[in-house]
Amino acid sequence: MTSVEETVKELASQTRDEFYHYLSIPTVSAQKTGIPETVEAVKAMLEKRGADVRVLDDLGGNPVIYASFVSSKSDKTLLFYNHYDVQPPEPFDEWLSEPFVPTLRDDILYCRGVADNKGNLMTRLVAIDYLLMRDGELPCNVKFLIEGEEEIGSPHLEPYLEKYADLWQADGCIWEFGGKQEDESFVIDCGLKGLIYMELNVSTASIDAHSSLAALFDNAAWRLVQALASMKSVDNRILIEGFYDKVVAPTEEEIKRTLDIVVDQEGFNRNFGLTRPFIEDGRNPANGLALTFSPTLTVNGLLSGYINQGSKTVLPKAAMAKIECRLVLGQTPADIEQLVRKHLHKHGFDDIELKVLAAQSPYRCPMDSAFVKLVEASANDVYQPESKVLIRPTNAGTGPMDLFGKYLNGMSIATSGTGWAKSQAHAPNESMRMSDYYQGIRHMIRLMDTMDDMEG
Numbered sequence: 121m122t123s124v125e126e127t128v129k130e131l132a133s134q135t136r137d138e139f140y141h142y143l144s145i146p147t148v149s150a151q152k153t154g155i156p157e158t159v160e161a162v163k164a165m166l167e168k169r170g171a172d173v174r175v176l177d178d179l180g181g182n183p184v185i186y187a188s189f190v191s192s193k194s195d196k197t198l199l200f201y202n203h204y205d206v207q208p209p210e211p212f213d214e215w216l217s218e219p220f221v222p223t224l225r226d227d228i229l230y231c232r233g234v235a236d237n238k239g240n241l242m243t244r245l246v247a248i249d250y251l252l253m254r255d256g257e258l259p260c261n262v263k264f265l266i267e268g269e270e271e272i273g274s275p276h277l278e279p280y281l282e283k284y285a286d287l288w289q290a291d292g293c294i295w296e297f298g299g300k301q302e303d304e305s306f307v308i309d310c311g312l313k314g315l316i317y318m319e320l321n322v323s324t325a326s327i328d329a330h331s332s333l334a335a336l337f338d339n340a341a342w343r344l345v346q347a348l349a350s351m352k353s354v355d356n357r358i359l360i361e362g363f364y365d366k367v368v369a370p371t372e373e374e375i376k377r378t379l380d381i382v383v384d385q386e387g388f389n390r391n392f393g394l395t396r397p398f399i400e401d402g403r404n405p406a407n408g409l410a411l412t413f414s415p416t417l418t419v420n421g422l423l424s425g426y427i428n429q430g431s432k433t434v435l436p437k438a439a440m441a442k443i444e445c446r447l448v449l450g451q452t453p454a455d456i457e458q459l460v461r462k463h464l465h466k467h468g469f470d471d472i473e474l475k476v477l478a479a480q481s482p483y484r485c486p487m488d489s490a491f492v493k494l495v496e497a498s499a500n501d502v503y504q505p506e507s508k509v510l511i512r513p514t515n516a517g518t519g520p521m522d523l524f525g526k527y528l529n530g531m532s533i534a535t536s537g538t539g540w541a542k543s544q545a546h547a548p549n550e551s552m553r554m555s556d557y558y559q560g561i562r563h564m565i566r567l568m569d570t571m572d573d574m575e576g
């Protein structure tokens with residue numbers, strides 16, 4: 121074992137109490153719990169390491185934390201984006217240990233938020249500990265933007281980024297998450313899909329009716345499912361007119377890089393107990409291309425009528441659906457909202473009320489930017505040869521990356537994190553392997569150590 125590895129483990133053990141304290145606070149943004157305590161804990165961890173910290177809370181929402189470490193050794197600046205909020209822990213009975221009690225089993229740490237995103241913030245902080253211990257200062261300037269509403273769609277982040285854009289200027293940004301695939305390859309993403317989340321409501325009467333009246337009355341549930349069915353074909357083509365029109369086609373290089381990444385169809389079948397064939401079966405063997413470049417339309421939930429035990433012959437007065445589209449480069453939430461409204465109108469569903477609950481635009485930065493190359497090279501130094509290091513143009517997930525591009529001069533952004541195939545972020549028994557934690561810390565050390573070599 122090299123001395124860096126030994127020292128990293130030692131520092132990880134010395135900082136375990138503050139890490140566990142951070143994990144133990146139930147910072148559930150959706151349920152508005154634990155916010156002030158967590159902000160205090162994060163501020164204390166940053167100040168303890170000598171950062172200049174500002175807790176920004178003048179524009180609404182949970183506070184956004186700015187922190188800065190100045191270096192005399194380099195004029196390059198690295199920005200870290202992280203979030204201190206977590207998803208709700210429910211369902212409780214599926215957890216093998218208490219969701220907010222950090223629990224180590226077989227060198228895997230279990231806790232809500234350990235993978236998404238508290239563990240990743242700790243890798244940045246322990247890497248800073250290492251560099252400060254070694255040199256007394258960091259090899260490059262380092263800034264943090266740590267928000268507390270990522271898990272509810274970052275509804276207040278834009279005004280903070282706009283007003284405080286000067287604070288967060290940097291030469292590149294490490295995104296909050298990242299990590300390894302089922303086959304242990306380490307994937308660095310340079311973009312994210314966008315999202316529009318909508319609620320559809322339809323009401324056909326002021327009270328539920330006896331279902332014998334179905335010969336006379338229209339039915340809210342039917343209205344809604346017919347409207348939904350009009351939006352997508354049985355072979356999964358989205359039928360909303362214009363939906364695909366502005367999609368920016370991937371470049372040859374982006375396709376090539378995407379095809380390097382194996383989508384483990386068997387693994388998905390096993391882990392999810394899928395009973396239907398993959399959508400891309402027989403049409404496009406490259407599931408990875410679909411995952412990376414295809415926009416989606418998903419019914420997230422449906423509610424109408426009688427759903428309890430036995431039968432109730434009722435004609436429902438109302439129906440509700442929650443639906444989402446994952447958006448790819450070229451699509452914007454505002455455009456898609458207009459297209460869905462037009463679609464409903466054109467198909468005679470003007471009585472369906474549409475409400476947008478969340479919206480985020482997609483973002484992709486060039487895979488050959490000087491910063492992405494540096495992140496890749498530093499990852500190669502740490503993860504090879506056990507893990508292949510792969511660059512992917514975009515992750516299938518969503519986050520506020522486009523805002524960073526918009527307000528921070530088209531910032532080059534790449535992911536790096538401690539995720540693994542069974543992280544179970546957002547699900548019960550969320551976890552992080554300690555081996556990934558140590559490697560994540562080492563990657564951050566290596567990246568900060570090489571920031572000054574960045575071209576441009």
Ligand SMILES: [Zn+2]
Nearest residue numbers: 236271545546
């Ligand atoms: Zn999350």
